[in-house]
Amino acid sequence: MDAQPVQNELCLTPKQMMEQAEQYALGKSQKPTTTTLLLAVMAGAFIGLAFLFYITVTTGSSGEAWGLSRFVGGIAFGLGLVLVVLCGAELFTSSVLSAISLANKQINLGQMLSLWGKAYVGNFVGAITLAFLVFGAGLYNLHDGAWGLNALTIADHKLHHSFTEAFILGVLCNLLVCLAIWLTFSSKTALGKSLLVLLPVSLFVSSGFEHSIANMFMVPLGIAIVEFAPASFWQSIGMQASQFTDLNVSHFIVANLIPVTLGNIVGGAVLVGLTNWVVYRRPSLTTTPTTKITPLSLSPSEATMTMSVTVKEILNPAPITVVAGSRVAVAIDKLNENNQTSAPVINQSGNLVGFFSLHDVMVEMWCTDYRATTELKVEQVMSSELITVDADQDISAVIEYLCIDKEQLYPTSSMGYATRFVSGTLSERAHAIKVSRPKIIPVIEKGEFIGTISHTEIQSVLRPLFGATESQASLSEVEDAQMA
Structure with a gap:
């Protein structure tokens, strides 16, 4: 970042x-x-x-x-x-x-x-x-x-x-x-x-x-x-x-x-x-450039996972999106229908031009003293500065970005000097970090918007690391008993 x-x-x-x-x-x-x-x-x-x-x-x-x-x-x-x-x-x-x-x-x-x-x-x-x-x-x-x-x-x-x-x-x-x-x-x-x-x-x-x-x-x-x-x-x-x-x-x-x-x-x-x-x-409908996320050094188990899983393998290829020129009312209706609070914004050509969220709407309402304008467009309130991830990026880098703030974990200056004293183990400090990150990240491949990755996709790829499901475990026990 x-x-x-x-x-x-x-x-x-x-x-x-x-x-x-x-x-x-x-x-x-x-x-x-x-x-x-x-x-x-x-x-x-x-x-x-x-x-x-x-x-x-x-x-x-x-x-x-x-x-x-x-x-x-x-x-x-x-x-x-x-x-x-x-x-x-x-x-x-x-x-x-x-x-x-x-x-x-x-x-x-x-x-x-x-x-x-x-x-x-x-x-x-x-x-x-x-x-x-x-x-x-x-x-x-x-x-x-x-x-x-x-x-x-x-x-x-x-x-x-x-x-x-x-x-x-x-x-x-x-x-x-x-x-x-x-x-x-x-x-x-x-x-x-x-x-x-x-x-x-x-x-x-x-x-x-x-x-x-x-x-x-x-x-x-x-x-x-x-x-x-x-x-x-x-x-x-x-x-x-x-x-x-x-x-x-x-x-x-x-x-x-x-x-x-x-x-x-x-x-x-x-x-x-x-x-x-x-x-x-003035709303700028230019394609958003990719921002790569640089991971920390990986443990052997993390390295094994990232060698086999990239963002492209687990992304959502057909995410919910909103059009830049559409009214905010239409965009909110679309988010409500799909039980979401945010979505990527695209132009008429399907290029990624921003990100629209409930947060943007709330900020706009605050700025206008809570007086809604029916003709307000998505492009007027969306954020045009957003994080995107490359399709070939390791999934561990995305996980790290979503849950770890390196500045809080390693409080050092640009010259490498500690800026404050921290106590506790690395694990304790990592668990204590409070990070606010987007729950949906647009995925870019060769400059093109191809989908999104969210907590849902990450959850699905993390689950197998913790062993078989209960039904799979029971079936395995039955097979072992039959073989015995």
Whole structure:
């Protein structure tokens, strides 16, 4: 059996991150509507606060290096996503990752769009509410109106992209936002998640990429200043409201909000969510390679048995199998009919592509909070990493694999040093070992799946080693008596 890599408890592998992403995506669709809306309002406000921080940090920095000023502002803006991540708020631009659940067929298109709609509406309410609170507080008058002028300049600039430019800037923005969210899946600590978010967010902000929810705060704030700021404000900055006529609701929706929102969906759902799904979780129906099991040194009696018995001689040539593309419900019915809890999975060509078990189903149910999906397919829950045995393998090697854990029996390091003290004889230690192994092992010959071997077949080959049956013994005694 191949050695398993040591897992780092503090940092997950990309494949483990994908598993976290699946739970994250599915969890979004399972929240009650009221919860989703309230969390979305919070997220909209958090992103608005982040933009408020950005405006404050970059106000009066005209004498500083352009790039450095925007970088510092980007770091400040990162506070918004940190709040979203750590507080569990529902941000539209990260909710598009629920496309993963759609790809896994755990939700349908209507459920996904409903989630997106609730997050979008809630974000809008939170962002625009904060915008009017900020305006009502008169923050635009800070630094002799320079704060308000900075806000106006930022908002006005957002409305002067072409539709294509705004769309692409939206794609690039949410590519980075969702990558930031994705990076948090690798960490189990609040500090780690917070630090991982900062640089991707700083990159998108400092580069001028477009975030639809942030714009729901920024542009309405600019519109409010244009429409309602007193004359004293305009006098303090030496400008007139007529210089910002493009800052109006209709222009905002057409020139910015629509193309940026569409771009955000593509950048997050497609370039991050579905791309990682294709790489790490898309069902792979490739033939499973054979994993040979290396036996321990054999006693003379074991050697005699293995010389005469191979896996091919006792395998089940017509085992119960399930098809990768079939529904889980159909597979479970088949297992129930044959009094089994697991079976090899084959594709339409009869090639071995995985292994399906009750354990896989229970794990899936746990991950989805025990909400079964009628259209769930075997290929979505099966294990594609499994142990197979070569048809010409000695049966003793299979027996050893099923009942002996060498690491428990011989606790030594890779250098041969004992890792812990063990007492008792070899036999006592072997009998004390608790091993969890599959009860059915697929058998491969020349790359082809030809059957399975299980406890039943092994039991049948072991029985003769313990002598004749009672009926055979009685018959032998009668024959001996007759001969006497």
